[in-house]
Amino acid sequence: MLEILLDATVRAGTPILFATLGAIINERAGIINLGIEGLMLIGALAGFAGTQASGSLLVGVLAAFVAALLAGSIHAFITVQLRGNQIVSGLALTMFGIGITALFGRSMVGLTIDGFKRVAIPGLSQLPVVGKAFFNQDLLIYFSFLLVVAIAFFFYHTRWGLALRTVGENPAAADTCGVPVTLTRFLAVTIGSGIVGIGGAYLSLATTPMWIENMTAGRGWIAVALVIFASWSSYRALAGAYLFGGITAMQLRFQAMGTTVSVHILQMLPYFFTILVLVISTIRLQKGASQQPENLGQPYDREDRK
Amino acid sequence: MKRFILMALSVMLILPQLAATVEANDKKIKTGFIYVGPVGDAGWTFAHDQGRKEMETLSFVEPSTYIESVPEGAESARVITGLVRKGHNLVFTTSFGYMDATLDVARRNKDVVFMHCSGYKTAENVGNYFGRMYEPRYLSGIVAGKMTKTDVIGYVAAFPIPEVIRGINAFTLGVRSVNPKAQVRVVWTQTWFDPGIERDAADSLLDVGADVLAMHQDAPATLQAAEARGAYVIGYNSDTRSFAPNAFLTAPIWNWGPLYSKVAQQVKDGTWKSESIWWGMQQDLVRLAPLSDKVPADVKQLVKEKTAAIKSGKLHPFDGPIKDQNGQIVVAAGSTHSDSELLGMSYFVEGVQGTIPK
Numbered sequence: 223m224l225e226i227l228l229d230a231t232v233r234a235g236t237p238i239l240f241a242t243l244g245a246i247i248n249e250r251a252g253i254i255n256l257g258i259e260g261l262m263l264i265g266a267l268a269g270f271a272g273t274q275a276s277g278s279l280l281v282g283v284l285a286a287f288v289a290a291l292l293a294g295s296i297h298a299f300i301t302v303q304l305r306g307n308q309i310v311s312g313l314a315l316t317m318f319g320i321g322i323t324a325l326f327g328r329s330m331v332g333l334t335i336d337g338f339k340r341v342a343i344p345g346l347s348q349l350p351v352v353g354k355a356f357f358n359q360d361l362l363i364y365f366s367f368l369l370v371v372a373i374a375f376f377f378y379h380t381r382w383g384l385a386l387r388t389v390g391e392n393p394a395a396a397d398t399c400g401v402p403v404t405l406t407r408f409l410a411v412t413i414g415s416g417i418v419g420i421g422g423a424y425l426s427l428a429t430t431p432m433w434i435e436n437m438t439a440g441r442g443w444i445a446v447a448l449v450i451f452a453s454w455s456s457y458r459a460l461a462g463a464y465l466f467g468g469i470t471a472m473q474l475r476f477q478a479m480g481t482t483v484s485v486h487i488l489q490m491l492p493y494f495f496t497i498l499v500l501v502i503s504t505i506r507l508q509k510g511a512s513q514q515p516e517n518l519g520q521p522y523d524r525e526d527r528k
Numbered sequence: 529m530k531r532f533i534l535m536a537l538s539v540m541l542i543l544p545q546l547a548a549t550v551e552a553n554d555k556k557i558k559t560g561f562i563y564v565g566p567v568g569d570a571g572w573t574f575a576h577d578q579g580r581k582e583m584e585t586l587s588f589v590e591p592s593t594y595i596e597s598v599p600e601g602a603e604s605a606r607v608i609t610g611l612v613r614k615g616h617n618l619v620f621t622t623s624f625g626y627m628d629a630t631l632d633v634a635r636r637n638k639d640v641v642f643m644h645c646s647g648y649k650t651a652e653n654v655g656n657y658f659g660r661m662y663e664p665r666y667l668s669g670i671v672a673g674k675m676t677k678t679d680v681i682g683y684v685a686a687f688p689i690p691e692v693i694r695g696i697n698a699f700t701l702g703v704r705s706v707n708p709k710a711q712v713r714v715v716w717t718q719t720w721f722d723p724g725i726e727r728d729a730a731d732s733l734l735d736v737g738a739d740v741l742a743m744h745q746d747a748p749a750t751l752q753a754a755e756a757r758g759a760y761v762i763g764y765n766s767d768t769r770s771f772a773p774n775a776f777l778t779a780p781i782w783n784w785g786p787l788y789s790k791v792a793q794q795v796k797d798g799t800w801k802s803e804s805i806w807w808g809m810q811q812d813l814v815r816l817a818p819l820s821d822k823v824p825a826d827v828k829q830l831v832k833e834k835t836a837a838i839k840s841g842k843l844h845p846f847d848g849p850i851k852d853q854n855g856q857i858v859v860a861a862g863s864t865h866s867d868s869e870l871l872g873m874s875y876f877v878e879g880v881q882g883t884i885p886k
Contacts, residue, residue: 226735234728324566324596331568332770430723430749432771435566436597437747439722471728477715477882478682478732485716485885 227472228355232363235460235467237262237429237438239366240421241445242452242459243373244414249449250377251410252390252517253301256312257294258418259442260319265290265419266426267323270433273335279427282335283362286423287416293319294415295408302407305521320436330433337431338362360428362420369417373456386410390515393522403522421445451499453506453513465495557618557792559583560611561594562604564623565721571746571765572720572782576622576645578766579784586789588796600625608633612640618795620788621645630654641795646691648871650802657787660808661691662698662870663838664780664816666845667831668762669702671777671819672710672740674827675760676703679710682733684743684750686720688884690873692744695780697877698845699742704879706830713738714882723749734759740777751776760822767817779817787813806867810839846870851878 241258248255255261265286272278272285297315300306338360346357356367377383386406388396393403425441426433444466452458473488507514561580565573577594584592593616598607604626611619612633620643621630627647634642634654642654650656672681681703685692700712713736715729726745730753733741742762743750748771754761755772763769763779787807794800807813816835819828837843848859853876859865865873876884 230728230731234724237724324568328568331570332768334770425724430727430747430752432723432748432752434570434723434747435568436721437723439719439724441724470725471732474715474717474725474729475732475735478713478729478736480713480881485718489718 225351225354227468227475228352229358230471230475231464231468232355232359233429233467234471235463235465236363236366237421237424238441238445238448238466239370239460239463240424241418241442242448242463243366243369243456244416244418244421245445245449246452246454246456246459247373247386247410247414247417249518250390250454250515251386251407251414252393252515252520252522253298253407253411254308254312254519255294255297255315255411255414255418256309256446257297257315257319257415258312258445259438259440260316261290261293261415261418262422262425262438262442262445263319263323263436264293265422266437267327267330267422267433268419269423270333270335270426270431271326271330273427274330274333279338279361282427283420283423286419290419290422291412291416294412294418297415298408298411301521302404302411305523308519308521316442324435327433327435331435333433335427335431338428362424362428365420370456370460377456387515389522390517393517393520394527397522397524397527403524407522418442418445447496450503450514451496453503454515455513462499469495555588555796556590557586557588557796558590558616559592559618559620559788559792560614560616561592562598562607562611562619562621562623562626563594563596564598564600564625565746566596567594569721569746570748570768570771573622573746575766575782576620576784579782579788580620582785583788583792586792589792598626602629605629605632608642609637612637617641618792619643641791641800643791648804650804652802655791655800655802655805657791657805657807659782659813660806661780661782661814662694662845663809664814665695665698666702667816667834667838668742668778668780669699669704670706670831670834671823671827672699672742672760672762673703673705673707674830675777675823676707676710676740678737678739679707680737680739681710681712682730682736682738682741683712683714683882684726684729684733684741684745685714685716686744686746687718688716690871693876693884694870694873695744696880697873700877700879701845701850710879711881712742712879714876714880716882716885717745721746723747726750727753730754731757748772763817769817769820774822776820777823778819781815781817783812783815786811808838809835810841852876853878853880 268289269282269286273282297311300311301308340358343357347353385401389403389406397403448462451462469491563573567577598604618641622645624646630642630644644656646658647656703710717725717729726749730750734757740760741754748768751761751772754775760777761775766781769776844864846865848863849861850859852858
């Protein structure tokens, strides 16, 4: 039972995990991105259409990445180059994503593809309890594991990662040190958006291999909240995404088994945890120990440097 | 001369009536639709849109307008008013949550006819309409009861409201009419539309041994879950067998076209009056999609007979005796649930495993 539950947890958590990782890269560079929901939809449609046209899942994932990257570049252009309001631009991006995918997705409704299949990793997939959940999954899930580690490594063990974090914390200092602030922010927003798009593609290529309008059903907003939950760390993003996925999976399975735990209590849990984490992170913020990038949400203009 | 005056008089008397008749025949119907979801949802809204297109083929109906994904509640009043301002004289609002907004706009626009789907309020110029979906649900239950080998049937359900509960009960009564050992397990998703959660709910039912799934959701994710695991599935809303070519058995589906055409005709003829329409299989508003080749011939024959019995009024899915989950008799032998009891249904019949969240 625990094995099945863990397996369902990982599968439900993965799209949110990709989206949260992408959002973290945005915010580490100082740019708030509320367009996650729209980017996920763009990724979901582009992924499905790419696979449908080519018959290749890899092409689909790449199409999702590129399409979301291009859509993200709109947000990057407005917030980085034009120094526009990040909240407004992000919300507009979400609405844009919902609308444009509805328009171009019309011909995709009802079509089918062969989605991602499970690939067992020899040896590891035989481990008790965790074997099936973590090592008998599809390739995109393995990719998400790698991405979590790669992003953490990038942030803390590479020059580029340091530069990106500095741009988010103190762009003026970074600029003084010769870090190209505008370029760094632009790349962070676009590449982060591309990764969000892969999260959407997970829904249309693995969870339910089909395209339906608005199929992300609000997962992008959960990712926006999870960034704070994860306090901008990729490892905690993994924990948070699985927590949300796990609670959903758990309450559905409790019902299927016929337990008498109240549905309402089970469905309240994810939001209860969000509040709890917000309380904890706010307390940490007051103690000056928050992980929030210092310059988050602030446009940078060299002329205004103090 | 006298005769001439008489003729002139009678002509004068008849002319306005003639003119009126001519005017009625020329009357163009401009219809507008408010949808709760996107037309591409392959479900609820898609089915309404098919009905709209069928109605549009009538010669006197002008090209109609539809507005998708309109939020329920007060916000929808603005959208409905917009349709009225643009000269629509027949407006369909196709979700429960538009009820009060529809009545509100209707009060201020008496020359427009409004039809609200799935509610319970009417007004002088507001009628409401819905379908007896429990009839084809009962028939689909017969198919499920015959096809299950584990005697566990899963049901992915949206919200614990009478409409959904009625469907689960009718389905279960159909199942138990041919397979008294079978259980129907219910999982609530608390959402009409979330493919990911619907898929997960379907998987959780397959994990506890269900080999036939049914659902009351707007996305076809349950179909894919059954297809992926080699189980059978019963769809809903519209015939979406392309999502599960091997798993799909049948689906209780909507067929709004005849109703929309009839209402448009009535408004044109001036015979429309406010009423509550609750049509069933007899009027072809609800149907059972064609059974797949996986269904054996004897089951097909049985379903055919039961379909005929329902259409002729000989069989009512909620004919007694019916027991609830605790074994208490709720409908005695020889009687049946009244329409008002059906519309307020809030208990599960014997054979359903699951609880109704209070």
